Amino acid sequence: MTDDSPDQPHDFIREQIRSDLATGLHDHVVSRFPPEPNGYLHIGHAKSICLNFGVAAEFGGHCSLRFDDTNPAKEDQAYIDAIMEDVRWLGFDWGEHLHYTSDYFEQLYDWAVHLIREGLAYVDELSPEEMREYRGTLTEPGRESPSRNRGVEENLDLFARMRAGDFADGEKALRAKIDMASGNINMRDPVLYRIVRAPHPRTGDAWHIYPMYDFAHGQSDALEHVTHSLCTLEFEDHRPLYDWLIDNLPAPARPRQYEFSRLNLTHTVLSKRRLIQLVEERHVSGWDDPRMPTLTGLRRRGVPPVAIRDFIGRLGVTKSDGIVEMSYLENTMREHLNQTAQRRMAVLDPLKVVIENYPDDADDELDAVNNPNDESAGSRKVAFSREIYVERADFMEDPPRKFFRLGPGREVRLRYAYLVTCTDVIKDDAGNVIELRCTYDPESRGGNAPDGRKVKGTIHWVSAEHAVSAEVRLYDHLFTEEEPGSGDDWLDGLNPNSMELRQGCLLEPSLADLPAGETVQFERLGYFCADPDGAADNLVFNRTVSLRDTWAKEKAKG
Numbered sequence: 001m002t003d004d005s006p007d008q009p010h011d012f013i014r015e016q017i018r019s020d021l022a023t024g025l026h027d028h029v030v031s032r033f034p035p036e037p038n039g040y041l042h043i044g045h046a047k048s049i050c051l052n053f054g055v056a057a058e059f060g061g062h063c064s065l066r067f068d069d070t071n072p073a074k075e076d077q078a079y080i081d082a083i084m085e086d087v088r089w090l091g092f093d094w095g096e097h098l099h100y101t102s103d104y105f106e107q108l109y110d111w112a113v114h115l116i117r118e119g120l121a122y123v124d125e126l127s128p129e130e131m132r133e134y135r136g137t138l139t140e141p142g143r144e145s146p147s148r149n150r151g152v153e154e155n156l157d158l159f160a161r162m163r164a165g166d167f168a169d170g171e172k173a174l175r176a177k178i179d180m181a182s183g184n185i186n187m188r189d190p191v192l193y194r195i196v197r198a199p200h201p202r203t204g205d206a207w208h209i210y211p212m213y214d215f216a217h218g219q220s221d222a223l224e225h226v227t228h229s230l231c232t233l234e235f236e237d238h239r240p241l242y243d244w245l246i247d248n249l250p251a252p253a254r255p256r257q258y259e260f261s262r263l264n265l266t267h268t269v270l271s272k273r274r275l276i277q278l279v280e281e282r283h284v285s286g287w288d289d290p291r292m293p294t295l296t297g298l299r300r301r302g303v304p305p306v307a308i309r310d311f312i313g314r315l316g317v318t319k320s321d322g323i324v325e326m327s328y329l330e331n332t333m334r335e336h337l338n339q340t341a342q343r344r345m346a347v348l349d350p351l352k353v354v355i356e357n358y359p360d361d362a363d364d365e366l367d368a369v370n371n372p373n374d375e376s377a378g379s380r381k382v383a384f385s386r387e388i389y390v391e392r393a394d395f396m397e398d399p400p401r402k403f404f405r406l407g408p409g410r411e412v413r414l415r416y417a418y419l420v421t422c423t424d425v426i427k428d429d430a431g432n433v434i435e436l437r438c439t440y441d442p443e444s445r446g447g448n449a450p451d452g453r454k455v456k457g458t459i460h461w462v463s464a465e466h467a468v469s470a471e472v473r474l475y476d477h478l479f480t481e482e483e484p485g486s487g488d489d490w491l492d493g494l495n496p497n498s499m500e501l502r503q504g505c506l507l508e509p510s511l512a513d514l515p516a517g518e519t520v521q522f523e524r525l526g527y528f529c530a531d532p533d534g535a536a537d538n539l540v541f542n543r544t545v546s547l548r549d550t551w552a553k554e555k556a557k558g
């Protein structure tokens, strides 16, 4: 099933696949997404997920989820579970193709023994520091280890004893015997197995040695008959080693590796090491803090997965490194939410309004359109009453001419409801405005004046009697710096105002039952979703994204 319609993404990897299918090199595609279960997935991983699952679906074939669980000291079952949940949430399904590198430990061990027998691997005693020293530099060749020419039998014996747990961590290692003078440092007798006497989440205490990523990865691909092994550019220099291993092992298949550039985003960090630090040092509330670029954070923030897939799709797949503006992601969210999010009314900074000529006991419900961009979303009833709240910023005591909202003597439209005119301003002893008095035009139900007089401004409101109160969390970029420093000072770029808490916000009552995972538009304010921190009597909402890109404007202002 090759689809050449113009809607299908085109990039160098898909071109390669098309060509491999056309020449008959392959008749289907097998790909994989291979996370290390040592942290949560972030939006960079989403690029790899969309690409790997995408090509399998577009060209016929399958994509597996393979946990590269070769480093037990840093791995955890909780990460495995979270990764599966995130991949599913993003919209992909590996079906029966769930694999773990640890499933291949026995096979990988046998292949290591095979290399020893062929004289292509040896047990070394150099410490990791010595090994680094012997390795040489980009301009100088490495030196051979004194153990390099150990005999096959001795190597087999030592390797078996490594496995049996006879040696301490780091005391010995199995290395490939390739070329200490190679121009490619990855070929200077890379380590294949190291001693790690730590229990493994899946194999328990069975192993005292674990394969290095570089040894395990390509062989796992071969065992799964991966046709196109897609990874990020930093592995380009490792490809000769992967090819060397496949050439020298009785591997059942020969996966070809293709490298593409990583996704980088401004105003955040996409490195697991740094994300872990943010969590551990409590700069954020957890992996799922809505400011985090993790998939679980984006989910909690209310970002629809389709917006992420679309964002990734628009970026395309290339070999050139770059950094993508966060505003590009945010604009993609806005585009989707503008089409799909239901509209609701919420007042984040309430100012009381009493409509003096409105009957005390009226039982008035108005029709409010749920989504002007989606007729099928229908409408709902919104209760109106004599006392309402409006946004404090929608009133000015001494407004300029172009302020089309409330001011003394000014008339404004209450969204879906009536035209009201401000007749009085009530202040406390300190001179703060605490209440407005208005009159309404009973003939303007629905929002239009019967005499056709023009009223420019429309503001949102909630009924005092019916509103539910909530805490609202307004998020901003996690980092003020576009590119947080690459040194130890990277945390200096953290945005001290990345979360603004608003207590005592008042929401239209229907928001009390907003289902988890649904994002709505608070009219005129932005997109919001309910946060799991909330309870029935203490609702909490997250701002997913503002209606407009205010960051660009503020930056211009300096």
Ligand code: ATP
Pocket (backbone or CB within 6 Å): 033, 034, 035, 036, 037, 043, 044, 045, 047, 048, 230, 231, 232, 261, 262, 263, 264, 270, 271, 272, 273
């Ligand atoms: P980190 O650098 O954050 O520690 P990683 O690359 O070590 O991440 P893995 O779990 O090994 O994390 O990643 C799984 C897959 O996702 C790999 O194939 C990797 O190339 C890919 N990947 C990781 N980060 C990005 C990114 N920013 N853009 C695109 N692909 C990525």
Ligand code: MG
Pocket (backbone or CB within 6 Å): 036
């Ligand atoms: Mg990695």
